[in-house]
Amino acid sequence: MTTTATRKASARAQEKTCVTLKEHIVEIISDSGEGAQRCGQSLGSIAARMGNGVWTTEIIPAEIRPPARSVAGASGNRIRIGSGYVTNGGNETDLVVAFNEQVLLGRVNARELKPGCIILLENMWRTHSDPNVVKSYIEAYDRLVKADFKVYEIPMEEECLKLTPNARRGKNMFALGILCRIYNFDLQAGREQIALTFGKKERSVIDANVALLEAGYKWAKANIDFSFSIPATPHNRPQISINGNVSLALGVMASGMDICAMYPITPATSASHYLSEAFEKVGGIVHQAEDEIAACAFAIGSSYAGKCAVTITSGPGYSLKQEGIGLAVMAEIPLVVVNVQRGGPSTGQPTKVEQGDMLTAIFGSHGDAPKVVMAPSTIEDCFYSVITARRIAETFNTVVVILSDASLSSSQQPFDRPRFQESWLAPPIDQSPVPEGARPYDWDPVTGVARRFIPGQPGGMHTVTGLAHDRDSHVAYDPDINQEGLRARSLKIAALQKTLLPPDVFGDEEGDLLVIGWGSTKGAIEEAVAELRAEGKKISSTHLRFLQPMQPGIKEIMRRFKKVMTVETNWSDNPDDELIDADNRRYSALATLLRARYLVDVDCWTEVRGQPVKPGTIRKVLLAKLEK
Amino acid sequence: MKLSAIKQLLDLYREQSALEDYQSGVPRWCTGCGDNAILAAVQRLCRDEGLRPEKTVFVSGIGCSSRFPHYMKTYGFHGIHGRAFPIAEGVRMTRPDLAVFVNTGDGDCCSIGAAHWIHALRYNMDMTVFLHDNQIYGLTKKQASPTSPFGTKSNTTPRGSYLQALNPLTVSLGVSNVSFIAQAVDWIPETLFDIVKAAYHHKGFSFVRVIQRCPEWLPKALEPWLQDPARVQLVHHANGIQIGQSLARVYKNQIEHDPLDIHRAREIASGTDVIPVGILYRNPDVPCYEDTRHGGALRTAEAIRKNFEAELDKYSV
Numbered sequence: 001m002t003t004t005a006t007r008k009a010s011a012r013a014q015e016k017t018c019v020t021l022k023e024h025i026v027e028i029i030s031d032s033g034e035g036a037q038r039c040g041q042s043l044g045s046i047a048a049r050m051g052n053g054v055w056t057t058e059i060i061p062a063e064i065r066p067p068a069r070s071v072a073g074a075s076g077n078r079i080r081i082g083s084g085y086v087t088n089g090g091n092e093t094d095l096v097v098a099f100n101e102q103v104l105l106g107r108v109n110a111r112e113l114k115p116g117c118i119i120l121l122e123n124m125w126r127t128h129s130d131p132n133v134v135k136s137y138i139e140a141y142d143r144l145v146k147a148d149f150k151v152y153e154i155p156m157e158e159e160c161l162k163l164t165p166n167a168r169r170g171k172n173m174f175a176l177g178i179l180c181r182i183y184n185f186d187l188q189a190g191r192e193q194i195a196l197t198f199g200k201k202e203r204s205v206i207d208a209n210v211a212l213l214e215a216g217y218k219w220a221k222a223n224i225d226f227s228f229s230i231p232a233t234p235h236n237r238p239q240i241s242i243n244g245n246v247s248l249a250l251g252v253m254a255s256g257m258d259i260c261a262m263y264p265i266t267p268a269t270s271a272s273h274y275l276s277e278a279f280e281k282v283g284g285i286v287h288q289a290e291d292e293i294a295a296c297a298f299a300i301g302s303s304y305a306g307k308c309a310v311t312i313t314s315g316p317g318y319s320l321k322q323e324g325i326g327l328a329v330m331a332e333i334p335l336v337v338v339n340v341q342r343g344g345p346s347t348g349q350p351t352k353v354e355q356g357d358m359l360t361a362i363f364g365s366h367g368d369a370p371k372v373v374m375a376p377s378t379i380e381d382c383f384y385s386v387i388t389a390r391r392i393a394e395t396f397n398t399v400v401v402i403l404s405d406a407s408l409s410s411s412q413q414p415f416d417r418p419r420f421q422e423s424w425l426a427p428p429i430d431q432s433p434v435p436e437g438a439r440p441y442d443w444d445p446v447t448g449v450a451r452r453f454i455p456g457q458p459g460g461m462h463t464v465t466g467l468a469h470d471r472d473s474h475v476a477y478d479p480d481i482n483q484e485g486l487r488a489r490s491l492k493i494a495a496l497q498k499t500l501l502p503p504d505v506f507g508d509e510e511g512d513l514l515v516i517g518w519g520s521t522k523g524a525i526e527e528a529v530a531e532l533r534a535e536g537k538k539i540s541s542t543h544l545r546f547l548q549p550m551q552p553g554i555k556e557i558m559r560r561f562k563k564v565m566t567v568e569t570n571w572s573d574n575p576d577d578e579l580i581d582a583d584n585r586r587y588s589a590l591a592t593l594l595r596a597r598y599l600v601d602v603d604c605w606t607e608v609r610g611q612p613v614k615p616g617t618i619r620k621v622l623l624a625k626l627e628k
Numbered sequence: 629m630k631l632s633a634i635k636q637l638l639d640l641y642r643e644q645s646a647l648e649d650y651q652s653g654v655p656r657w658c659t660g661c662g663d664n665a666i667l668a669a670v671q672r673l674c675r676d677e678g679l680r681p682e683k684t685v686f687v688s689g690i691g692c693s694s695r696f697p698h699y700m701k702t703y704g705f706h707g708i709h710g711r712a713f714p715i716a717e718g719v720r721m722t723r724p725d726l727a728v729f730v731n732t733g734d735g736d737c738c739s740i741g742a743a744h745w746i747h748a749l750r751y752n753m754d755m756t757v758f759l760h761d762n763q764i765y766g767l768t769k770k771q772a773s774p775t776s777p778f779g780t781k782s783n784t785t786p787r788g789s790y791l792q793a794l795n796p797l798t799v800s801l802g803v804s805n806v807s808f809i810a811q812a813v814d815w816i817p818e819t820l821f822d823i824v825k826a827a828y829h830h831k832g833f834s835f836v837r838v839i840q841r842c843p844e845w846l847p848k849a850l851e852p853w854l855q856d857p858a859r860v861q862l863v864h865h866a867n868g869i870q871i872g873q874s875l876a877r878v879y880k881n882q883i884e885h886d887p888l889d890i891h892r893a894r895e896i897a898s899g900t901d902v903i904p905v906g907i908l909y910r911n912p913d914v915p916c917y918e919d920t921r922h923g924g925a926l927r928t929a930e931a932i933r934k935n936f937e938a939e940l941d942k943y944s945v
Contacts, residue, residue, distance in 0.1 A: 301718020463704030
């Protein structure tokens with residue numbers, strides 16, 4: 001025990017109390033490379049093993065190696081642990097473990113910590129050899145205490161040095177041990193998690209990490225005077241815990257697609273990393289192209305010659321693919337495009353979440369290029385969306401865009417283990433002869449769908465083209481033929497729409513306010529709505545999985561509510577701004593679309609803070625809207 | 629059953645192809661356009677080699693030359709400007725059983741698609757590529773292209789183009805993994821065909837630059853070479869192309885060059901005074917990207933399922 005603060009903590013430890021909670025939000029933050037990410041992921045997995053609901057969010061600095069001890073350099077994880085199913089990252093943090101005070105100040109400045117938040121702070125800086133470090137540590141400590149945070153100084157470095165010469169590498173597992181104790185998690189589950197995490201490493205590595213875990217646990221038992229219990233709701237369904245990008249990648253594998261063409265871009269790339277590892281074991285290929293345009297064209301060439309292929313990207317890459325997407329729409333070549341949205345425009349905020357690409361996905365590419373746009377709203381949904389997208393793309397010979405985002409991609413959540421079905425897989429490449437007289441674009445007069453001719457099919461020889469073409473795929477500038485082609489490609493979207501079900505309404509089928517969302521905001525919106533409903537408010541929500549075409553019945557749902565609004569993480573003008581009025585207000589993407597399509601006065605509230613929108617924030621917005 | 633299979637094989641063996649089997653529509657290129665010469669050579673190749681039309685794909689970008697697939701009675705993909713290479717790469721990666729050809733122009737390949745061109749050389753995927761190089765943008769009506777000679781007057785360079793022409797041969801020969809570089813001219817059909825044939829038989833990325841006339845926009849540009857056969861240099865070798873007697877009488881400027889010698893190839897390619905015609909470089913030992921990437925794993929439903937379950941096991945909680 002080196003400092004007064006820890007001595008106090010030690011004394012208090014004798015009178016330990018265990019508080020039972022419904023949920024808690026924990027953060028572990030450090031400089032990049034100190035292992036806070038791994039600590040956080042492990043804690044999330046352990047909580048999931050205990051049967052708790054979990055939502056893990058990565059805290060990522062924009063740079064690979066930001067300067068050590070910098071306010072903007074926080075790297076780590078935020079884990080929301082609940083009694084039941086957890087659908088989003090929740091509100092502000094209840095407890096944070098920080099490896100230095102500077103990364104912590106970054107989180108304080110961003111207002112991410114709850115008032116009175118418990119802070120477990122590495123105290124090595126108090127006795128550091130550099131007087132400037134000591135000074136900034138003491139200043140920060142005093143500021144935090146003054147702000148009524150409950151600060152506990154923890155001698156992590158000192159304790160770890162007893163077990164390992166390089167405490168920097170081991171601190172994360174020591175911290176994990178402390179947290180296991182605080183949350184009354186089974187230490188054995190912690191040991192098993194370490195064995196799983198370091199599974200590929202030597203036994204000695206696993207043993208060393210387990211020793212650190214146990215040391216942290218023991219230390220907390222002796223020195224920390226509080227603990228929490230978040231009763232789990234046990235179930236015996238097999239579950240997996242993954243992030244949205246791994247989920248997308250597993251979807252690619254389970255859809256039977258053979259080729260993923262990509263170019264590195266944040267935050268999409270980790271999906272391709274995972275595929276490069278797992279997919280290629282069974283003959284799948286991840287092609288890293290020379291640029292985004294080539295990745296898209298490669299996927300189109302691959303789809304054209306065989307099974308539907310996928311290209312995975314983020315905002316700027318999506319913009320570059322637009323011409324290729326138009327070609328696939330025009331030539332009616334199936335293609336799945338995944339856009340893991342990030343902050344825009346331009347390079348924007350590469351690691352931050354935003355839902356800014358909806359309109360460009362629907363209306364993008366020049367001319368009328370009708371395509372299907374889907375938006376998974378949960379991590380589980382990311383998986384099934386790819387399977388569905390592949391099937392739609394090959395059924396309707398068109399492009400299907402999947403709009404995920406940086407929140408889904410870097411959050412982790414347990415969900416029921418998918419049960420593999422052979423029907424998910426793409427069928428083998430059809431090489432049967434083309435019947436005599438059949439034409440490559442024999443558009444069905446009702447649905448617009450035509451059989452796709454694939455190279456290798458005898459009798460099907462023709463040249464596909466991005467030029468206007470007739471049913472024989474001959475270049476044609478005849479006005480009637482162009483009219484016919486555009487009609488057919490548009491009808492396919494309507495044909496798909498006829499197969500969709502109306503969206504579910506969360507809450508009563510009628511009331512004062514309907515909130516409409518899409519994508520990753522679902523959990524947060526529904527949590528806010530559920531809270532307000534529990535308080536007697538007549539409010540419901542609905543969440544759209546398909547943005548183009550839109551599911552049927554939306555107008556009827558809207559009609560049953562006095563007010564309708566969307567909640568999104570993209571830009572919309574604030575009507576309270578001086579220059580903004582009904583004539584010039586730019587609405588959010590979904591609100592724009594709903595207003596145009598259904599002639600309903602849909603309001604919107606959005607924010608573009610780069611963070612997943614919090615249920616508490618939404619709650620305030622909805623209350624204000626109800627009272628307006 | 630067995631007999632009928634044998635009969636089918638015999639039928640295949642006896643099947644004779646005619647030029648008409650590969651012809652589709654009437655080309656809408658200008659009279660005297662070099663594209664016609666390339667089309668004739670390629671259709672002859674298809675016939676001579678008995679390529680099955682349904683197993684053959686021509687991929688192109690945008691431009692006069694890129695209309696090529698429309699005139700072949702095979703599968704074709706008339707893509708978008710500059711992107712013929714990545715589209716063809718996707719086809720090749722997916723379908724080892726198809727013969728893949730690419731038709732691209734000097735604007736398509738050397739300007740808007742230049743990045744893809746460099747990387748296509750590096751991938752060295754098995755396909756036969758024709759760079760239809762007429763040194764001008766034709767379809768958009770006469771703008772200088774990267775290969776337009778310095779001083780070319782065009783609609784965007786009315787006082788003459790400002791930059792030295794890009795040399796597609798030296799560029800190609802500077803890229804790692806390059807495996808086949810040849811040059812032909814549209815006005816010597818005999819050599820053009822020999823080169824087309826050699827390119828087709830090379831396994832890898834066979835890049836043939838065809839210097840061709842544009843009678844509409846640059847009718848006089850190649851006059852000096854047409855009128856003076858000495859300014860065309862025939863490059864021959866036992867491992868390259870051989871020169872027929874009648875040709876040898878007209879084109880006396882000849883050099884012997886071993887296509888395995890890349891340094892000499894670069895030297896020959898760098899010349900500006902004469903147009904070298906022949907195979908400059910050929911290395912059959914450069915690995916093809918598609919062979920490197922295909923691991924040979926069988927993509928059966930069972931294999932996919934097993935792999936998928938093993939992955940899920942890793943993430944079980």
